[in-house]
Amino acid sequence: MIDPLEIPIRAEQIPSYAMPGDAGADLRSTESVLLAPGERRLVGTGVSIALPEGFAAFVMPRSGLAAKHGVTVVNAPGTVDAGYRGEIKVALLNTDRSSAFQVESGDRIAQLVVMPVVRAEFVAVDELPESSRGAGGFGSTGVRDA
Ligand SMILES: O=c1ccn([C@H]2C[C@H](O)[C@@H](COP(=O)(O)OP(=O)(O)OP(=O)(O)O)O2)c(=O)[nH]1
Numbered sequence: 108m109i110d111p112l113e114i115p116i117r118a119e120q121i122p123s124y125a126m127p128g129d130a131g132a133d134l135r136s137t138e139s140v141l142l143a144p145g146e147r148r149l150v151g152t153g154v155s156i157a158l159p160e161g162f163a164a165f166v167m168p169r170s171g172l173a174a175k176h177g178v179t180v181v182n183a184p185g186t187v188d189a190g191y192r193g194e195i196k197v198a199l200l201n202t203d204r205s206s207a208f209q210v211e212s213g214d215r216i217a218q219l220v221v222m223p224v225v226r227a228e229f230v231a232v233d234e235l236p237e238s239s240r241g242a243g244g245f246g247s248t249g250v251r252d253a
């Protein structure tokens with residue numbers, strides 16, 4: 108097993124993993140907000156972190172909120188850069204067409220997944236190396252097996 112990564116944090120409520128082995132630590136709202144059908148809102152979590160270089164954190168939707176209420180993160184996954192020291196916020200979107208969604212302060216509204224990331228060095232070339240996929244994309248392999 109890989110040792111947990113120590114991340115300095117300032118928070119009213121420290122994000123917590125609901126179960127051992129979970130990838131995402133739940134982020135809690137610091138506000139109570141009523142999201143009308145179709146409405147999006149930047150919601151505070153009161154959490155600021157100092158990620159080591161070479162890591163990023165991603166603000167991901169929670170599947171229960173998505174499946175039961177149509178509530179998701181509009182920019183999912185939101186990217187938290189290693190150098191960001193501000194408050195992590197969640198751009199919540201209520202996709203439901205008819206029901207409003209009430210967020211109370213303390214509710215777990217999204218989850219934070221920490222991952223290693225590589226920084227690219229982009230090297231301009233005239234031709235890219237060939238591949239099996241080539242330029243095929245956007246459904247080029249179809250949906251249903253024949
Ligand atoms: O869901 C998110 C996404 C981003 N951020 C914070 C951390 C991140 O490091 C910073 C910038 O995010 P991003 O690069 O996605 O936004 P941008 O629109 O490109 O803004 P900027 O010009 O500040 O980079 O905003 C959040 O708190 N929540």
Ligand SMILES: [Mg+2]
Nearest residue numbers: 186187188191
């Ligand atoms: Mg940016």
